[in-house]
Amino acid sequence: MAGGVIVADSGGKQYHSHVTAYVIVTCIVAATGGLMFGYDIGISGGVTSMDEFLSKFFPSVYRKSKDVTSDTNQYCKFDSQLLTLFTSSLYLAALVASFIASTISRVFGRKVTMFGGGIMFLAGSLLNGFAQNVAMLIAGRILLGIGVGFANQAVPLYLSEMAPPHIRGALNIAFQLAITTGILIANLLNYGLSKMERNGWRWSLGLAAIPALIMSIGAIFLPDTPNSFIQRGQNDKARQVLQNIRGTEDVNNEFEDLLEASEVARLVTNPWGNILRSQYRPQLVITLLIAFFQQLTGINVIMFYAPVLFKTLGFGDDASLMAAVITGLVNMFSTLVSLFTVDKFGRRILFLQGGIQMIICQLVVGSMIAAEFGTSGQGDFSRSAGNVTITFICLYVAGFAWSWGPLAWLVPSEIFPLEIRSAGQSINVSVNMLFTFIIGQVFLTLLCHMKFGLFYFFGGFVIIMTIFVYFFVPETKNAPIDEMNKVWKAHWFWARFIPDNAAGLGQRKSSTYTPLV
């Protein structure tokens, strides 16, 4: 057990808890879930730029990428639907799997879902590592996608149900930190393994088995969450787990709240129908748009295709993979900025500052590429132009990493009332995956047709989303989850949707919370 007793005020009652070893293990499991997702995001771009991989599975792309004749259009040399399908098929599978996972985690528990996710991911990584043809590659990607869908549905739920209330926010961003760590590890491995004479790509793809094994084994040994036990009628086990994870016998207040919350949730038999009611309109609209907008920042153009993009900009193989490592480092370290500031400065400041930074960077990158390649796609990047471009790409990644990266997972998870929270989470995951798929699938074609304008295209979306945040996303920093209706009620636009008798509006004696916006 680490640390002393913490008395946290939640829902007007006092919860007693220590930060126990169980909670720390919880973080590690969450981290493995994030690692699997991140490893996957980072690995495919590097692999698809490895010559041996391309020549074996995508020979026509390989030939085009090696074509140095003067009429080669730089924007189009990697454009291949099959190549993009390799990257993006995973996200389509994850989208479907996240709905299945929500039922499995309700009926069988979070633990089983995480275990299932780990095993699927393991099977996918083996299939990919030993792949002999494109069909095996894509089947492997689909299994990996099911693993990601399961993990992204269950791990954040598991985390927030295990975490003591006073560290829940930080733990949420720790999930994104794990995603970025996974991306960085993948970038580093790609860099090292691309130097292997043969089969470097097999190791890159096959080593995904390690985070998968850690997650599967972790899931076997971890207890399920108290909420999940209660949901399945095992109240004694729930109380026991709660005592263990809080490090104290005195868990009555929290236990009663869990029972009560699960009673309320049980009254709502159809969360999918309920979520459409007008009183939930603010949460629904904001979640749909946040998940959609996060992908329309264009971040995954960098995460998936950084090496391919850098090659397009005229860097050599090695320099391209190295540049991906640099963006990976920037991504991971910048996430720490939000972890340490999100509860102090609030979500809105991070969203707005990060958004403005991204817009400026996208304009600069688009203009640099326009200046060097123009619309014909002919020419070469000079070293200095390449360096300026990479610098602005890094500043763009940093802006994302302390704003839309973590906040797109944090904000939707904290604005829904309990009765529709898990349905809300499914919507968040699936919309995110859908647009991850679409961007992954169309990026190389878009680059080929929109050329440098692609960066202005995503920049335009960041302008729209920054204006949207300014007017429509209220500050949720420090707002107790069960008093979120006060936030909507104080908002110039959303107030009209919240009935005057909505839950959480009455002044509780113990409540000192006043909305900020």
Ligand code: BGC
């Ligand atoms: C996004 C991913 C993205 C990653 C980059 C996550 O929050 O959902 O699509 O690749 O951040 O760090």
